[in-house]
Amino acid sequence: MxxxxxxxxxxxxxxxAVRLTPMQTVTAAGQTVEVGAVAPDLxxxxxxxxxxxGEALATRPHFQGPIRPRLKLAxxxxxxxxxxxxxxxxxxxxxxxxxxQLAAGWTRYCAWEILIAAGCAAVVAVAVTGIRxxxxxxxxVATAVSVLTVCAVNVLGVYLMASGTPQALKQVRTLDDxxxxxxxxxxxxxxxxxxxxxxxxxxxxxxxxxIGNPPVEDxxxxxxxCGRSSDAYAEALARVNDWNVLNxxxxxxxxxxxxxxxxxxxxxxxxPQLAVAQKAAGASVFIVSIGANDxxxxxxxxxxxxxxxxxxxxxxxxxxxxxxxxSQNYLDLxxxxxxxxxxxxxxxxxxxxxxxxxxxxxxKDGLTDAKAKVLKSRLADLNAVLRNGADAFDFTTARPxxxxxxxxxxxxxxxxxxxxxxxxxxxAGELAIALADQQALARLDSARAATSTQGxxxxxxxxxxxxxxxxxx
Numbered sequence: 001m002x003x004x005x006x007x008x009x010x011x012x013x014x015x016x017a018v019r020l021t022p023m024q025t026v027t028a029a030g031q032t033v034e035v036g037a038v039a040p041d042l043x044x045x046x047x048x049x050x051x052x053x054g055e056a057l058a059t060r061p062h063f064q065g066p067i068r069p070r071l072k073l074a075x076x077x078x079x080x081x082x083x084x085x086x087x088x089x090x091x092x093x094x095x096x097x098x099x100x101q102l103a104a105g106w107t108r109y110c111a112w113e114i115l116i117a118a119g120c121a122a123v124v125a126v127a128v129t130g131i132r133x134x135x136x137x138x139x140x141v142a143t144a145v146s147v148l149t150v151c152a153v154n155v156l157g158v159y160l161m162a163s164g165t166p167q168a169l170k171q172v173r174t175l176d177d178x179x180x181x182x183x184x185x186x187x188x189x190x191x192x193x194x195x196x197x198x199x200x201x202x203x204x205x206x207x208x209x210x211i212g213n214p215p216v217e218d219x220x221x222x223x224x225x226c227g228r229s230s231d232a233y234a235e236a237l238a239r240v241n242d243w244n245v246l247n248x249x250x251x252x253x254x255x256x257x258x259x260x261x262x263x264x265x266x267x268x269x270x271x272p273q274l275a276v277a278q279k280a281a282g283a284s285v286f287i288v289s290i291g292a293n294d295x296x297x298x299x300x301x302x303x304x305x306x307x308x309x310x311x312x313x314x315x316x317x318x319x320x321x322x323x324x325x326x327s328q329n330y331l332d333l334x335x336x337x338x339x340x341x342x343x344x345x346x347x348x349x350x351x352x353x354x355x356x357x358x359x360x361x362x363x364k365d366g367l368t369d370a371k372a373k374v375l376k377s378r379l380a381d382l383n384a385v386l387r388n389g390a391d392a393f394d395f396t397t398a399r400p401x402x403x404x405x406x407x408x409x410x411x412x413x414x415x416x417x418x419x420x421x422x423x424x425x426x427x428a429g430e431l432a433i434a435l436a437d438q439q440a441l442a443r444l445d446s447a448r449a450a451t452s453t454q455g456x457x458x459x460x461x462x463x464x465x466x467x468x469x470x471x472x473x
Contacts, residue, residue: 009124010150014157015040017117018067024108025074026101031175032075033098035105037113040066050178053388054381055327060180061171065162069106073175073331076338076393099173103166110162114154121150175331184260184332186339189278190271198280199243201344202234203259203273204289207351208249210235210430212421225268226250231427234287236434246280248273254294255329260336274336281342287437289349290333291382294326295319301375301423305366310374319378327385334393346395347440349433350383354414354423356406365417398440400433 023036038049043066047058051072063069125146129139176183202208210232216223217230226249229235234247250258250270257263263270277286292298300319304310337346355372362372383399390397405413405428413429415421425433 006146006149009121009146010153013117013120013124013146013150014113014154016120017113020120021109021113021116023070023072024105024112026105028098028101030076031073031098033102033105033175034072034074035102035109036070036072037067037109038070042066048178050175052175052179052327052331053385053392055324055385057179057324057327059178061168061178063162063165063168065157065165067157067162069102069109069165069169071102071178073392076335099170102169102172106166106169110158114151114158117150117154118147121146179328181328183335184256184329187260187272187274187278187336190275192279195246195280196282197244198246198283199241200234200237200245200285200287201277201280201283202232202245202247202249202287202289203277204249204287204349205253205258205291205293206249206251206421206424207292207433208232208234208247208287208289208349209251210249210425211251212415212419212424213427213430221268222250222270225265226253226270227421229430231430233425233430233434233437236431237287237437240434240438246277246283248276249289252293253290255290255326255333258293259288259290259333260329278340283342283344285345285347285441286337286340287347287349288333288337289351289433291326291330291386292351294329295322295378295382300378304371304375310371319381323381323385326382327389330385330389334389334395337395338393345441345444346390346393347437347444348386348390348395348397349437350386350397350399351379352400352402352413352425352429352433353379354402354407356404356409358408361408362417396440396444398433398436400429400436402429402432405429405432 018037018040021036023034025032025034027033045062045064046068047060047062048069048071050057050059051070053073059069059071122143125143126139129142134142172178174183206227209227210229211227213229213231215230216228216232216235219228228247228249232247232249234245234249237243238245250263250265250273252265253259253263253270253273258270259273261272263272277283300315303315307315353376355376359367359369359372362368387397402413405411407414407416407423411428413426413432415424415426417423
């Protein structure tokens with residue numbers, strides 16, 4: 001009986017220690033990664049876990065043992081040391097540094113886990129003997145036996161079942177190795193003369209294009225194809241700041257088909273938005289609105305409206321799969337934005353919430369309060385990925401506030417299901433997005449000015465000096 005109790009204490013202490021042990025932070029190749037362990041299970045081998053912008057992705061490498069590594073991307077910066085190595089072509093040095101740092105982080109984590117498990121066992125032993133009012137000597141003996149047993153089981157378990165984990169981590173040269181994919185090729189600048197006099201560039205989808213609102217004056221073929229509007233938030237920012245804003249957004253655009261790659265719309269081939277944007281080398285800020293089409297948001301919403309419920313296993317699994325894929329493509333986009341040679345400020349727009357507390361006007365379309373809550377939750381998950389990714393790269397985010405002006409309100413900022421572009425912003429909604437962007441850029445300028453006043457440098461130390469953006473009226 002005593003042996004069974006001791007074994008239960010050991011296993012419970014190890015399980016608790018895995019949950020309590022803090023992840024170990026390692027920095028290499030301009031990437032800050034936290035190394036920990038996934039919750040143990042009964043399988044003797046399997047994938048680890050990569051936490052990418054809040055999304056848990058199974059790693060391609062498999063690891064032995066029930067306790068396997070969990071890696072979380074925390075921060076990416078291009079410091080001078082990394083830049084020097086990249087310019088000299090020493091990519092192998094960066095990769096080697098990353099793999100060894102991950103292995104060292106795992107070793108440190110295991111050491112801390114063993115110590116914390118021993119502490120948990122000691123606490124349990126003292127508590128049990130205290131409840132039974134055992135003599136002090138019995139308490140000390142029980143505590144010592146528990147601690148030694150837990151340490152022995154832990155060390156033996158790591159040696160027998162997880163000793164190969166450091167070696168497996170040493171094979172990880174880049175974060176892409178963990179999920180078994182190749183990063184997107186860098187987008188080359190589009191051919192043609194430089195676009196001079198551009199203050200800001202907008203990249204994105206139909207929300208940024210402003211579809212469903214009046215078209216731009218004298219539209220080009222691409223303006224018409226992409227649904228660009230004179231009421232798009234890009235136009236509002238241009239007016240209030242007296243800027244020349246290049247709006248490259250296009251309805252239907254995704255990260256891979258639109259921003260980083262060619263987008264086909266009918267018989268029109270829309271060039272990669274980032275390729276055209278790079279011709280505006282004088283632009284001080286790039287504003288990005290992307291993600292909804294990557295998630296097939298229109299399809300998800302339509303299925304939700306027609307189905308009895310929206311959070312069934314099939315649709316939930318589909319959403320999670322789409323979000324995991326988007327997280328990886330979003331990483332490619334963020335990396336290419338941070339690699340832009342003229343280093344503009346990057347502003348990532350999160351999506352507005354179109355659903356308010358009143359959904360009565362949507363009943364005819366099959367959308368109930370319960371369904372709207374599911375869609376709101378999924379939208380929050382998408383926004384979390386957008387926000388966490390921007391934070392990891394030290395970019396700025398903006399979240400437009402449609403409070404009081406959502407669907408079914410007296411003055412909605414969102415087009416209704418009977419309008420030309422359902423659930424997209426109205427002209428007033430586009431103006432609200434522009435206001436959120438303006439406030440975010442003002443905070444960014446204030447932070448830069450404060451840092452400069454204190455004699456420091458901005459977080460993006462390799463950015464060139466430039467005059468402050470016009471504040472407008």
